[in-house]
Amino acid sequence: MRRNPHAVFATITASTLLLGGFATATAQAAPAKAESLYAPSALVLTVARGEDPMTATVERAVTLACAPIAEGTHPDPAAACKELAAVQGKFAELAAGPSNRTCTRQWDPVVVTAHGVWQGKPVQFSTTYGNTCEMAGSMNDNAVFAF
Numbered sequence: 437m438r439r440n441p442h443a444v445f446a447t448i449t450a451s452t453l454l455l456g457g458f459a460t461a462t463a464q465a466a467p468a469k470a471e472s473l474y475a476p477s478a479l480v481l482t483v484a485r486g487e488d489p490m491t492a493t494v495e496r497a498v499t500l501a502c503a504p505i506a507e508g509t510h511p512d513p514a515a516a517c518k519e520l521a522a523v524q525g526k527f528a529e530l531a532a533g534p535s536n537r538t539c540t541r542q543w544d545p546v547v548v549t550a551h552g553v554w555q556g557k558p559v560q561f562s563t564t565y566g567n568t569c570e571m572a573g574s575m576n577d578n579a580v581f582a583f
Contacts, residue, residue, distance in 0.1 A: 474503035475556030515579035525554030527561035537573030
């Protein structure tokens with residue numbers, strides 16, 4: 437029995453193309469993306485004048501990222517991140533201690549807000565103080581809103 441040289445050539449060519457195609461497809465496959473070791477913690481913090489966070493005039497705003505390293509436009513990101521970690525990102529607990537300050541009763545409302553993500557979970561916090569002295573006293577001069 438004689439072999440047809442064209443049939444042999446066609447079989448070799450088809451095999452080469454198929455194997456070459458698989459090798460090319462494998463070589464061009466995108467590498468698997470490594471997952472981050474840290475859940476994101478990135479926030480925008482504001483201090484505004486007014487009673488309502490939706491209508492208050494923002495006077496100061498900073499960014500704060502706490503993972504993997506403390507950074508942002510906040511003047512002391514390391515201290516702010518440390519204080520937030522101590523309360524597990526629960527902003528309401530920053531004011532849990534008694535005020536160490538005596539303030540006037542002047543009504544000049546200040547609103548502080550925090551929006552973003554803390555350890556991968558969404559954060560939306562706002563609270564209104566009667567004036568800046570009351571805000572600083574209530575926060576016991578912590579670093580989070582000291583900007």
